[in-house]
Amino acid sequence: xxxxxxxxxxxxxxxxxxxxxxxxxxxxxxxxxxxxxxxxxxxxxxxxxxxxxxxxxxxxxxxxxxxxxxxxxxxxxxxxxxxxxxxxxxxxxxxxxxxxxxxxxxxxxxxxxxxxxxxxxxxxxxxxxxxxxxxxxxxxxxxxxxxxxxxxxxxxxxxxxxxxxxxxxxxxxxxxxxxxxxxxxxxxxxxxxxxxxxxxxxxxxxxxxxxxxxxxxxxxxxxxxxxxxxxxxxxxxxxxxxxxxxxxxxxxxxxxxxxxxxxxxxxxxxxxxxxxxxxxxxxxxxxxxxxxxxxxxxxxxxxxxxxxxxxxxxxxxxxxxxxxxxxxxxxxxxxxxxxxxxxxxxxxxxxxxxxxxxxxxxxxxxxxxxxxxxxxxxxxxxxxxxxxxxxxxxxxxxxxxxxxxxxxxxxxxxxxxxxxxxxxxxxxxxxxxxxxxxxxxxxxxxxxxxxxxxxxxxxxxxxxxxxxxxxxxxxxxxxxxxxxxxxxxxxxxxxxxxxxxxxxxxxxxxxxxxxxxxxxxxxxxxxxxxxxxxxxxxxxxxxxxxxxxxxxxxx
DNA sequence: AACTACTTCAACCGCACGTAC
DNA sequence: CGTACGTGCGGTTGAAGTAGT
Numbered sequence: 001x002x003x004x005x006x007x008x009x010x011x012x013x014x015x016x017x018x019x020x021x022x023x024x025x026x027x028x029x030x031x032x033x034x035x036x037x038x039x040x041x042x043x044x045x046x047x048x049x050x051x052x053x054x055x056x057x058x059x060x061x062x063x064x065x066x067x068x069x070x071x072x073x074x075x076x077x078x079x080x081x082x083x084x085x086x087x088x089x090x091x092x093x094x095x096x097x098x099x100x101x102x103x104x105x106x107x108x109x110x111x112x113x114x115x116x117x118x119x120x121x122x123x124x125x126x127x128x129x130x131x132x133x134x135x136x137x138x139x140x141x142x143x144x145x146x147x148x149x150x151x152x153x154x155x156x157x158x159x160x161x162x163x164x165x166x167x168x169x170x171x172x173x174x175x176x177x178x179x180x181x182x183x184x185x186x187x188x189x190x191x192x193x194x195x196x197x198x199x200x201x202x203x204x205x206x207x208x209x210x211x212x213x214x215x216x217x218x219x220x221x222x223x224x225x226x227x228x229x230x231x232x233x234x235x236x237x238x239x240x241x242x243x244x245x246x247x248x249x250x251x252x253x254x255x256x257x258x259x260x261x262x263x264x265x266x267x268x269x270x271x272x273x274x275x276x277x278x279x280x281x282x283x284x285x286x287x288x289x290x291x292x293x294x295x296x297x298x299x300x301x302x303x304x305x306x307x308x309x310x311x312x313x314x315x316x317x318x319x320x321x322x323x324x325x326x327x328x329x330x331x332x333x334x335x336x337x338x339x340x341x342x343x344x345x346x347x348x349x350x351x352x353x354x355x356x357x358x359x360x361x362x363x364x365x366x367x368x369x370x371x372x373x374x375x376x377x378x379x380x381x382x383x384x385x386x387x388x389x390x391x392x393x394x395x396x397x398x399x400x401x402x403x404x405x406x407x408x409x410x411x412x413x414x415x416x417x418x419x420x421x422x423x424x425x426x427x428x429x430x431x432x433x434x435x436x437x438x439x440x441x442x443x444x445x446x447x448x449x450x451x452x453x454x455x456x457x458x459x460x461x462x463x464x465x466x467x468x469x470x471x472x473x474x475x476x477x478x479x480x481x482x483x484x485x486x487x488x489x490x491x492x493x494x495x496x497x498x499x500x501x502x503x504x505x506x507x508x509x510x511x512x513x514x515x516x517x518x519x520x521x522x523x524x525x526x527x528x529x530x531x532x533x534x535x536x537x538x539x540x541x542x543x544x545x546x547x548x549x550x551x552x553x554x555x
Numbered sequence: 556a557a558c559t560a561c562t563t564c565a566a567c568c569g570c571a572c573g574t575a576c
Numbered sequence: 577c578g579t580a581c582g583t584g585c586g587g588t589t590g591a592a593g594t595a596g597t
Contacts, residue, residue, distance in 0.1 A: 135564050
C-alpha cells in the first residue's frame with residue numbers, strides 16, 4: 001500500500017501521520033476512504049482534539065453512520081477509524097486497566113467455548129472491548145506458552161462445550177473450499193504444510209489414506225505458495241475408537257507422551273468420557289488405549305503447529321474437528337506444542353538444565369552408541385519423513401507380523417514408547433522432556449536426533465526440531481551401535497548429512513536409504529549395510545526446512 | 556548511556572455480511 | 577438482481593514502552 005505521508009505535530013504533541021490514500025488503497029467498499037473533494041484522511045494515533053470532535057459528534061448524532069462524521073465535522077478520519085476509536089476508547093463506561101481475575105477467568109472460559117469470537121466475548125464483559133480481549137488473549141497465549149503452561153487451566157474442559165452442527169458444517173465447507181483453492185496454487189515452500197495436514201488427515205480418515213501420497217505427487221513443482229494450510233486442520237476427526245482401530249496407520253507413532261507428560265488427574269479424568277467430537281487426537285495417541293491408562297484423549301494433540309497439549313488448544317474453534325485453527329500473527333507455531341513439552345516438567349523429568357546439558361552435549365558430540373535400533377524411530381509430527389518411514393515401516397512390519405490388532409504384544413517386543421523432544425529455535429538449544437531417570441539408567445535406548453531450525457511457517461515447527469528419541473524397549477535390546485542397515489536410520493542420517501545442519505556430507509546414504517525404502521526389502525531383514533553416516537560428526541544447528549529435504553518425492 | 560530484544564496495545568487492513576437503492 | 581455503501585469482525589502491524597545487557 002502506498003501512502004503519501006505527512007507528519008504533523010498534533011495538538012497534544014504527538015506526531016501523527018496523514019496519509020493520502022493512493023487509488024490502490026482506496027479500499028472500495030470498505031467505507032474507509034476519502035470522500036469527495038479529495039480530502040485527506042488522517043491515520044495513526046488519535047489526538048485529544050480529534051477525540052473531542054468525535055465525542056461531540058456522537059453526542060449530537062448518536063453512534064452509527066460513522067462515515068458521516070467526516071462530512072459533518074472537521075475530522076479527517078474515515079468512518080471505520082471513528083467507529084473503532086469510539087468503540088475502543090471513547091464510549092462511556094469503558095473499563096480501563098488490567099483485567100480482573102474474574103474477567104480473566106471469564107475470558108478463558110468463553111474462549112474455550114467460542115474460540116476467537118472477541119466481539120461475542122466483549123458482550124459478556126461490560127466495559128471491555130473486543131480489541132482489548134483479543135490483545136489480552138494474544139498476550140496470554142505468549143505468556144503461558146513461554147511459561148510452559150497450558151492455555152486453558154485444567155478446570156476448563158474445552159471439549160465439554162458444544163458446537164452447533166451448523167457451525168461445524170459451515171466451517172467444513174469453508175475449509176474445503178479454501179483447501180481446494182489453495183491446492184490449485186500450492187507451491188513448494190509451503191507445500192510441507194499441506195503434506196502435514198494431509199498426512200494427518202489421511203492418517204485419520206480411512207478414505208483419505210492415500211491422499212497424502214496423491215497430493216505429494218501432484219504438488220511437486222507447483223507454483224506459488226500458500227500459507228493458508230498452516231491455519232487449517234482436517235475438518236473431520238474420527239472418534240478415538242476409530243483412530244485406535246486405525247492404529248496401524250501410525251506404526252511409528254508409538255509415543256508414550258502422555259506417560260511422560262503427566263497432567264493433573266482431574267484433567268485426565270474427564271478425558272475418557274469425552275465424546276468423539278469433543279477432542280482432537282493426535283496420531284500419537286492412538287497407541288495408548290491398550291496400555292491401560294485411558295489417556296487416549298486427555299491430551300489433545302494436533303500435529304503441526306497447532307498442536308494441542310495438555311488442554312492447550314488452538315485459539316479458535318476448539319471443537320470437534322478443529323475446523324479452522326486460527327492463529328494470531330505471532331503464530332504459535334514458532335514454539336508450538338513442543339514448548340509445552342520442553343517447559344512442562346513431568347514428574348519424572350529432570351530440571352531443564354540437566355536436560356539441556358545432556359542434550360546439548362549430544363548435539364555437540366553425538367555418540368554413535370546412542371543411535372540404536374530404530375524400530376521405534378518415531379515422531380508425531382515428522383510429516384513428510386513420517387510418510388517415508390511409514391512406507392518402510394509397512395514393509396517391515398508386515399514381514400515381522402507386527403499386527404496392530406495386538407498392539408500391546410507387538411510393541412512390547414518390537415517397538416517402544418517414544419520421547420519427543422525438540423531443539424529450541426533460537427540458539428539451537430535442545431530441551432528434552434521425558435523420563436530422565438530412565439534415560440540415565442537405560443543407556444541402551446535409541447535416539448535419533450534431527451534438530452532443525454524453526455521457521456515461521458507451521459510445518460516447520462511441527463516437523464522441525466523434533467528430536468525423536470525412542471526408548472523403553474521392554475526387554476529386547478541391542479548392543480550400542482548405529483544400525484545402518486535400517487532405512488529409517490539411513491534416511492535420517494542422510495538427511496542430516498544433506499545440509500540439515502549446514503553441512504553437506506556423504507549423500508550416498510540417502511540413496512541407499514531410498515533404495516531400501518522404495519526399492520523394497522520384502523523381507524525386512526535384508527537391508528544392505530551402508531556405513532556412510534554414523535552421525536558422529538559434530539554438527540552445528542542450522543536450518544533444515546522442507547526445501548532441504550532430500551529429493552525423495554521426485555523419485 | 557546506548558543499544559538490543561521483547562512486550563504491549565492502539566490502530567489498520569481485508570473480508571464478510573446486511574441493507575438500501 | 578446487481579451494485580454501492582455501511583458496519584462489524586478478526587487478523588495483523590508497528591510504534592511506544594520496558595527490560596536486559
